[in-house]
Amino acid sequence: MTMESIKPLKHGIWLKIILCVFALFFALFLLLFPHIVVLPFPQHIMIMIFMYIILSQSWNLLGGYAGQISIGHAVYFGIGAYASVLLQLKAGFPAWPAFVLGGIAAIPLAIIIGIPTFRLAGHYFAIATIAVGEIVRILFQNWDWVGGNVGLSLPLQHEGLWAFQFHTSKAGYYYISLALAALSVLCVYLIERSKWGYYFKAIKGDIDAASSLGVNPVKYKHIANIVASVMAGLAGAFYAQYVLFIDPPSVMASSMSVLVMLLSVLGGAGRLWGPVIGTVIMIPISELTRVYFAGGGQAVDQVIYGALIVLFAVLQPGGLLGFYYQRRAQSRRLGHGTA
Amino acid sequence: MDWSELLQILPQTTVSGLLMGLVYALISVGLSLIYGLMDIVNFAHGEYLMLGMYSAFWAWFLFNIDPLFSIPISAAVMALLGVLTYFGIIKRILTAPSLAQIFGTYGILVFLRGLAQLLWTADFRNVVNPIASGRMNFFGLYLGTGKVVAAAGAAITLVILALVLNKTKLGLSVRATASDRSAAELMGINTDKVLAIGWALGIGCTGIAGSLLVNFNYVSPQVGALFGLLSFVAVALGGFGSLTGAFIGAVAIGLFEAIGGVLFGPSYKYAIVFGLYLVAVLLRPLFARE
Numbered sequence: 001m002t003m004e005s006i007k008p009l010k011h012g013i014w015l016k017i018i019l020c021v022f023a024l025f026f027a028l029f030l031l032l033f034p035h036i037v038v039l040p041f042p043q044h045i046m047i048m049i050f051m052y053i054i055l056s057q058s059w060n061l062l063g064g065y066a067g068q069i070s071i072g073h074a075v076y077f078g079i080g081a082y083a084s085v086l087l088q089l090k091a092g093f094p095a096w097p098a099f100v101l102g103g104i105a106a107i108p109l110a111i112i113i114g115i116p117t118f119r120l121a122g123h124y125f126a127i128a129t130i131a132v133g134e135i136v137r138i139l140f141q142n143w144d145w146v147g148g149n150v151g152l153s154l155p156l157q158h159e160g161l162w163a164f165q166f167h168t169s170k171a172g173y174y175y176i177s178l179a180l181a182a183l184s185v186l187c188v189y190l191i192e193r194s195k196w197g198y199y200f201k202a203i204k205g206d207i208d209a210a211s212s213l214g215v216n217p218v219k220y221k222h223i224a225n226i227v228a229s230v231m232a233g234l235a236g237a238f239y240a241q242y243v244l245f246i247d248p249p250s251v252m253a254s255s256m257s258v259l260v261m262l263l264s265v266l267g268g269a270g271r272l273w274g275p276v277i278g279t280v281i282m283i284p285i286s287e288l289t290r291v292y293f294a295g296g297g298q299a300v301d302q303v304i305y306g307a308l309i310v311l312f313a314v315l316q317p318g319g320l321l322g323f324y325y326q327r328r329a330q331s332r333r334l335g336h337g338t339a
Numbered sequence: 340m341d342w343s344e345l346l347q348i349l350p351q352t353t354v355s356g357l358l359m360g361l362v363y364a365l366i367s368v369g370l371s372l373i374y375g376l377m378d379i380v381n382f383a384h385g386e387y388l389m390l391g392m393y394s395a396f397w398a399w400f401l402f403n404i405d406p407l408f409s410i411p412i413s414a415a416v417m418a419l420l421g422v423l424t425y426f427g428i429i430k431r432i433l434t435a436p437s438l439a440q441i442f443g444t445y446g447i448l449v450f451l452r453g454l455a456q457l458l459w460t461a462d463f464r465n466v467v468n469p470i471a472s473g474r475m476n477f478f479g480l481y482l483g484t485g486k487v488v489a490a491a492g493a494a495i496t497l498v499i500l501a502l503v504l505n506k507t508k509l510g511l512s513v514r515a516t517a518s519d520r521s522a523a524e525l526m527g528i529n530t531d532k533v534l535a536i537g538w539a540l541g542i543g544c545t546g547i548a549g550s551l552l553v554n555f556n557y558v559s560p561q562v563g564a565l566f567g568l569l570s571f572v573a574v575a576l577g578g579f580g581s582l583t584g585a586f587i588g589a590v591a592i593g594l595f596e597a598i599g600g601v602l603f604g605p606s607y608k609y610a611i612v613f614g615l616y617l618v619a620v621l622l623r624p625l626f627a628r629e
Contacts (some may be wrong), residue, residue, distance in 0.1 A: 069441045071382075116621035122437050123380040123579075124620050127571045131613035134568060138610040254564075258449050265442055299456035299560075306450025313442035314431045 005150045030178060034171035043170040047242065049283045050177035051235050056263035056275035057184040058231035063261070064269030065188075065197065066224035067204030068118075069126045072133030072233055073260045076106040078252035080233025081240040082140065085152050095157075095164035095241060102237030103230045109136070110229035113223070118221040125221075130254075151247025154240065155328055164241045173242050180238060184231055189272055191227070200224055204270070255302060259286065262305050265312050268321030345601070351480050352597045358482070358490035360593020365493040365548045366477070366566060367573035368500065368586040369541030375517040375580035376537040377433055379440050383447035385567020387542050389455060391417045391549020392558045399466045399553070402593065406469050406553045410492070413546040421542025425535045433534075455560035463557040471554045485555030497586065503540075504582070513537060516527045517580070569596075572616040588619075611614065 029036075034043055055077060063069045084102030087093040093101070112133050119138040141149050141230030157163040159172070191197050199220045202210035207217050240246050258281070267278030289301050316323050370384045381387075391413050398409035424447065432443045471488040474481050504510035514531040515523040525531050556562070570585075575590050577584020592612055600608035 063438070067438060069438060071445060076413045082476065112617070116617050120620065121579075123441065124575065126382075126441055127380075127568075127575060128617060128620065130568060131572065135610045135613045142606045161487070175422075258445075261442070261445075269438065299453045299461075302449055302453030303457055304453075306446050306453055309442050309446030309449060310428060312444075313435070313439045313446055317435060317439035317442070325571055 034169070034174045038169075040170055043174055045284050045287050047170060047173050047177045048287055049279055050174075050181035051242075052260070052263060052279045052283050053181040053276055054177075054184040054235040054238075055232055056267075056279050057188050058228040058235070059260045060198075060264045060269060060271075060275045061188055061191065061231070062224045062228035064264055064271070064274065066128060066191070066200040066221055067122065068221055068225065069122060069261075070129045070228070070257075071126050071261065072129035072131075072254070072257050074252050074254065074256040075109065075129070075133040075136050076229040076232035077236035077239070077247070077256065078136065078140075078246075079106045079109050079253040080236030081246045082146060082152070082236075083233070084237035085154055085240045085246055085315065086146060088154060089152060094162070096162070099164060099234065099237040099241065102240075103234035106233030106236075107226055107231035110225045114222050114225045118218045118225075133254065133257070137248050140248045140252065142255045147247065149247065151245060152252070154244045156244070165244070177238060180234065184278065187227075187231070190252075192272055196220065196223060198319065201270070221279075238338065258302070258305055258309075262309055263310060265317075265319055268319030269317075271319075271321045274319050274321045349598075349600060351482075353594065354477070354480055354599050355482060355553070356597025357484065357590060358486045358593070359597065360499075360590035361490040361493040362548055362551060363566075363569055363573055363593055364586045364589035365496055365544050365551075367570040367577075367589040368497060368582050369544035370570050370583035371577070371580060371582055372513075372517075372573045373537055374574065376513070377429070377520075377584070378580075379429060379432070380571075380579070381541070382441065382444040382567070383451060384541075384545065384570055385563030386448050386451040386455075387417060387420065387563070388549055388552075388566050389558070389560065389563030390420065390451065390547040391546040392553050392556070392562060393455065393459065393549075394546065394560050395553045396464055396466060396549040399469070403515060404512070406466055406550045407488070410547055410550040413550045414543045415546070416540040417546030417549070418543035421538035421540075422535050424542070425538040428607040429538065430534075448563075452560050452563065459560070461560055463559045465557045466553050469554045483555055489548075489551035489554060493548065496545055497548050497579065500540065500544070501582075509536065513540075537577040569612060570610075572612060572619070575616055576619045588629075 033046060033146075037043065055073065058076070059070060059073050080102040082102075083105030084098045087098040087101055088095060109132065113125070113128050117128045140146055146152065154165075157165050159166045159168065161172065164176075174317070199210070199215045202213070202215055203217045203220055211217050236251060239251065243250075261276035263282055264275045265278070266282060267276065268274030286301060312319060318326065366384065366388055370381055370465045373381050375380065394413040395406045395409045396418050396436075398404040398412055399406055404412070428443055428447065432439050435443075469485065471485045473484050475484050475486070475487060477579065502510075505514060512528045512533050513536065515526065515528060516530050516537075520530050523533070569592055570589070573588035576588030576591060577586070592615070595606050595615055596612050599611035603611060
């Protein structure tokens with residue numbers, strides 16, 4: 001390629017090419033990561049990042065795009081985990097079909113929460129997510145058939161992709177979670193570009209205007225909620241395969257719901273890359289504090305999360321991405337102003 | 340359980356549920372007042388109650404002040420905290436989208452609960468031998484003295500609150516602001532001050548409820564979760580913003596909780612109350628006046 005052929009290209013296109021090359025290298029790095037870094041702990045952090053990307057994208061679809069704030073998102077995660085484990089333990093399902101059904105099992109719960117609350121203002125839904133979270137947690141803690149307070153363990157199997165269990169290295173879990181996280185981003189990307197995405201944003205922006213233009217708000221809130229519940233349920237089913245043990249405190253914890261909310265708020269709710277940015281920043285911090293402040297750490301991280309959520313709500317509800325776009329728009333306005 | 344046995348304990352359970360319902364009412368009315376004034380759901384309401392309970396506990400533990408005498412102290416401390424919360428956080432999100440409002444108060448919840456655990460550990464603590472302890476015989480029903488005293492204290496506070504809101508000029512300006520903030524502003528009411536007073540009253544109520552509750556209830560950083568959720572359910576039952584509705588809703592919840600506990604076992608009683616929330620919200624459009 002000669003210089004002449006390059007010249008007409010604009011500055012912006014060069015930037016895009018550089019970004020594409022960079023993205024390609026980054027993708028290659030992500031694919032090779034388990035072979036470059038063989039230590040289990042960094043791999044564990046990467047797996048947690050991918051799992052929380054799925055969860056926060058699920059939250060983002062419902063809370064960020066459709067404006068329905070779920071405060072008890074862990075309940076979808078927990079139902080997915082329990083359904084997948086119970087199908088394997090009690091009905092003898094193989095791991096993968098149980099995993100898929102785990103995601104689907106969250107749908108009835110989503111509908112139970114949605115039907116009474118979606119005709120009303122947003123806080124009715126928010127409170128319902130906490131209330132249903134509490135009901136499900138209390139039922140599961142007292143229900144011996146699902147393991148009660150003791151929890152459930154998945155029996156060890158010979159490792160392999162079909163068994164969805166890997167014991168000698170975490171690489172298998174790494175690739176599965178990477179694929180699921182990429183799928184969740186792709187899913188939200190496609191929804192954002194489709195008419196659903198526009199309907200969701202319309203409902204969030206002005207529900208009366210949206211319904212006067214023929215968008216059925218209740219219907220599209222349900223759609224957002226159902227898709228979100230399946231994504232969170234699949235993340236839960238993945239978690240069960242990864243840890244091989246579940247109990248109500250580990251898969252239905254309110255602290256998990258808080259974290260999932262924070263990830264989107266921090267990065268930028270209602271933007272495709274917002275939850276990804278929030279997750280990449282927060283999850284390593286959260287996992288490291290969990291390791292170093294074990295025991296008392298539970299509260300330190302909650303204090304920080306709470307303060308961050310308040311801070312972003314008050315100062316920058318658009319999150320880091322919102323801040324970035326705001327600054328860019330400002331500098332552009334200034335640029336035009338001088339011309 | 341057979342029916343004769345149930346009938347025997349039913350009066351006891353009903354009265355006990357009504358007493359708790361009055362305490363829930365004191366908490367819920369504050370929540371509904373704040374919502375009525377500024378359309379913001381204070382998700383941290385239970386956490387303020389938790390702090391109110393801790394303030395009464397520490398007053399007893401450090402200075403040997405009986406919870407009955409620390410009522411004015413915890414009411415004042417919590418009212419001040421309410422005003423600080425209003426000016427520090429709430430005032431900045433008054434006109435923000437509902438997303439920011441829910442995050443704002445929910446973030447306060449996470450922060451306060453974590454802070455309590457960090458400062459005072461997750462231990463369950465209780466006041467030993469308060470004045471209002473033991474049992475009393477009330478027309479053949481055996482009731483915990485602490486519960487009776489708490490219900491009486493809650494009832495007195497609610498009556499005073501109702502008088503303040505309905506009979507004084509301050510109450511008039513609060514009601515005017517609740518019904519239309521901009522119109523109230525045009526009539527020369529300093530709505531900023533009124534909203535701050537709303538937080539002082541609403542959170543002050545949790546301080547009083549906290550002092551009353553520690554007579555018979557343990558304190559822990561998690562204790563606010565349950566009371567907060569119960570007050571949301573009460574307010575949703577009665578309609579957000581309605582004080583009478585919140586009162587009726589709270590008393591109904593006290594009854595449901597007590598009777599549900601007898602019928603289905605104590606571990607399920609809260610699941611029943613939260614299930615009631617879904618039913619109430621489902622039926623709500625049938626009665627809603629909005």
